[in-house]
Amino acid sequence: MMPKLVIVGTVALDDVTTPFGSVNRALGGSAFYGGIAASYWTSVGIVAVVGTDYPEEGFRILEGRSVDTRGIERSQEKTFAWTGEYTYDLNTAITRDTRLNCLLSFNPKVVEHYPAPETLFLANIDPEIQGRILDSLPARPRLVALDTMNYWIEAKKDALLKVLKKIDLLTINESEARQLTGEFNLVLAARAIRSLGPSAVVLKKGENGALVFYEGGVFASPAMPLEVVKDPTGAGDSFAGGLLGYLTVHGHQSPEFLKQASIIGSVMASFCVSDFGVAGTRSLSPEAISGRIRDFGDLAGFRRIDYEERRL
Amino acid sequence: MMPKLVIVGTVALDDVTTPFGSVNRALGGSAFYGGIAASYWTSVGIVAVVGTDYPEEGFRILEGRSVDTRGIERSQEKTFAWTGEYTYDLNTAITRDTRLNCLLSFNPKVVEHYPAPETLFLANIDPEIQGRILDSLPARPRLVALDTMNYWIEAKKDALLKVLKKIDLLTINESEARQLTGEFNLVLAARAIRSLGPSAVVLKKGENGALVFYEGGVFASPAMPLEVVKDPTGAGDSFAGGLLGYLTVHGHQSPEFLKQASIIGSVMASFCVSDFGVAGTRSLSPEAISGRIRDFGDLAGFRRIDYEERRL
Numbered sequence: 001m002m003p004k005l006v007i008v009g010t011v012a013l014d015d016v017t018t019p020f021g022s023v024n025r026a027l028g029g030s031a032f033y034g035g036i037a038a039s040y041w042t043s044v045g046i047v048a049v050v051g052t053d054y055p056e057e058g059f060r061i062l063e064g065r066s067v068d069t070r071g072i073e074r075s076q077e078k079t080f081a082w083t084g085e086y087t088y089d090l091n092t093a094i095t096r097d098t099r100l101n102c103l104l105s106f107n108p109k110v111v112e113h114y115p116a117p118e119t120l121f122l123a124n125i126d127p128e129i130q131g132r133i134l135d136s137l138p139a140r141p142r143l144v145a146l147d148t149m150n151y152w153i154e155a156k157k158d159a160l161l162k163v164l165k166k167i168d169l170l171t172i173n174e175s176e177a178r179q180l181t182g183e184f185n186l187v188l189a190a191r192a193i194r195s196l197g198p199s200a201v202v203l204k205k206g207e208n209g210a211l212v213f214y215e216g217g218v219f220a221s222p223a224m225p226l227e228v229v230k231d232p233t234g235a236g237d238s239f240a241g242g243l244l245g246y247l248t249v250h251g252h253q254s255p256e257f258l259k260q261a262s263i264i265g266s267v268m269a270s271f272c273v274s275d276f277g278v279a280g281t282r283s284l285s286p287e288a289i290s291g292r293i294r295d296f297g298d299l300a301g302f303r304r305i306d307y308e309e310r311r312l
Numbered sequence: 313m314m315p316k317l318v319i320v321g322t323v324a325l326d327d328v329t330t331p332f333g334s335v336n337r338a339l340g341g342s343a344f345y346g347g348i349a350a351s352y353w354t355s356v357g358i359v360a361v362v363g364t365d366y367p368e369e370g371f372r373i374l375e376g377r378s379v380d381t382r383g384i385e386r387s388q389e390k391t392f393a394w395t396g397e398y399t400y401d402l403n404t405a406i407t408r409d410t411r412l413n414c415l416l417s418f419n420p421k422v423v424e425h426y427p428a429p430e431t432l433f434l435a436n437i438d439p440e441i442q443g444r445i446l447d448s449l450p451a452r453p454r455l456v457a458l459d460t461m462n463y464w465i466e467a468k469k470d471a472l473l474k475v476l477k478k479i480d481l482l483t484i485n486e487s488e489a490r491q492l493t494g495e496f497n498l499v500l501a502a503r504a505i506r507s508l509g510p511s512a513v514v515l516k517k518g519e520n521g522a523l524v525f526y527e528g529g530v531f532a533s534p535a536m537p538l539e540v541v542k543d544p545t546g547a548g549d550s551f552a553g554g555l556l557g558y559l560t561v562h563g564h565q566s567p568e569f570l571k572q573a574s575i576i577g578s579v580m581a582s583f584c585v586s587d588f589g590v591a592g593t594r595s596l597s598p599e600a601i602s603g604r605i606r607d608f609g610d611l612a613g614f615r616r617i618d619y620e621e622r623r624l
Binding site for chain 1: 400496497498499500517520521523529530531532534535537538539541568571572575576598601602605609610611612613614615616617618619620
């Protein structure tokens with residue numbers, strides 16, 4: 001059976017240090033985090049590449065979540081490796097080392113493995129490759145989402161602008177949105193991005209949640225304030241996974257489903273940051289997910305307010 | 313008739329420069345901003361001091377909102393004057409000059425003017441004075457709220473801790489909460505503050521809204537993303553005014569009213585920042601307020617989500 005949601009991104013080995021501990025060669029990467037988070041909502045396939053040093057445990061975890069791993073190539077190089085650190089300001093990762101290794105020659109084969117995904121998530125990779133993938137598909141997926149980063153905005157802006165024209169939804173953080181558009185004000189930046197192509201823009205603000213801009217409105221999706229935040233690595237990818245998993249089931253045309261989907265994204269991100277790597281997301285019970293969704297209802301829900309000016 | 317909500321704070325003349333313009337000797341101050349915002353919800357009296365240079369227009373604006381100004385003393389000194397600047401990061405004010413002038417000898421007379429307020433808001437002034445006011449009242453108001461700032465946490469921590477024991481609600485920003493408690497994590501910082509006295513803590517996060525911590529929960533109150541933010545001066549005071557005006561009417565014991573009140577705070581703050589001084593809040597129509605409340609429903613409201621794990 002073909003997965004409905006296909007994620008093209010990275011599978012990585014991460015060395016991460018936070019004030020609350022550290023891990024070496026933790027299983028990570030955008031497609032890995034995103035695929036696991038999305039797997040609670042829809043069927044998922046991953047297109048990525050791993051090297052000779054990649055532990056079989058990574059495949060076991062994905063398969064434990066029924067994620068289709070046929071699209072994960074095995075290279076004769078080593079696996080993409082990232083070393084990062086967080087201080088108490090857990091919003092910003094400090095990159096200490098990046099070894100692209102097998103990513104350097106990564107040529108994702110989407111159409112070969114999954115010719116007709118309903119949703120395609122082009123996670124943060126070279127926008128030239130993102131564009132090539134889109135052009136290779138015989139039919140446009142119903143929903144195409146894309147993530148990017150400061151490096152591509154700087155180094156490959158033309159390719160990025162070209163692929164932006166063809167997508168439905170962009171996930172981007174505040175500073176990247178400003179960098180891409182030259183607008184400091186986030187409402188204007190989001191509008192500028194929407195004029196470049198995507199009808200929905202999800203502005204990621206870390207522990208301050210996300211703003212979802214769509215035709216005619218904006219939704220403030222809160223992040224859960226947590227007592228224990230061990231490792232923010234993968235939070236954005238888990239958010240995207242939950243968001244897109246939910247949208248794959250419900251469609252992305254209705255603002256209401258976009259809102260709900262971003263809450264689901266925040267639910268998955270809240271599980272992600274509570275532990276290192278995918279320890280917080282790899283084996284969630286339906287009860288845990290339902291409970292966290294209810295927590296978000298308490299966190300963000302309020303009853304209708306009627307204004308009636310006081311009588312003096 | 314006695315006002316239900318009494319605000320003790322400053323009335324000031326502000327010189328403000330933002331990327332979108334500047335104003336000289338704009339009518340401002342915590343009690344001024346807070347009183348105007350609260351006046352849409354309940355009856356308000358102000359205890360403050362002005363100098364010989366204070367323009368009558370300030371009184372006219374307050375009286376236009378039916379704010380009781382009998383508690384505003386006239387000093388023979390000059391009015392408290394603040395000079396501040398904002399860069400594109402509108403979250404942080406850069407203070408260029410502070411002339412305390414008549415504030416230096418300010419000895420607020422609350423009991424003399426308003427012996428039995430239902431709600432007392434001790435806006436950001438010397439915590440020794442805040443404590444003295446509370447002790448002077450024959451009966452404790454139903455709701456006592458307090459605001460403070462980094463300067464008092466540094467210079468008068470003992471007096472601040474003493475008054476915190478006696479209040480119901482504290483408004484404080486993120487860095488001040490961390491400074492006061494030594495906890496970086498905001499959930500832990502809020503818990504530590506609640507253990508010092510106030511049952512509710514409103515953590516102000518500027519354009520990222522506010523977190524309201526109460527017994528048994530937390531509410532994420534979003535800020536409205538605005539295309540035009542001309543001047544953030546007074547946003548926190550307008551937020552507090554709306555919040556406390558609403559709580560004066562509805563009581564502060566129920567989490568639901570705390571949530572709604574913080575939305576009303578955000579409504580008033582959103583009007584405040586849209587223009588310089590109190591131009592955005594001084595003459596709002598009921599329709600404008602109702603409309604903005606509805607906008608917040610769209611911004612923050614989402615329908616109930618049920619989780620049902622996909623069938624593979």
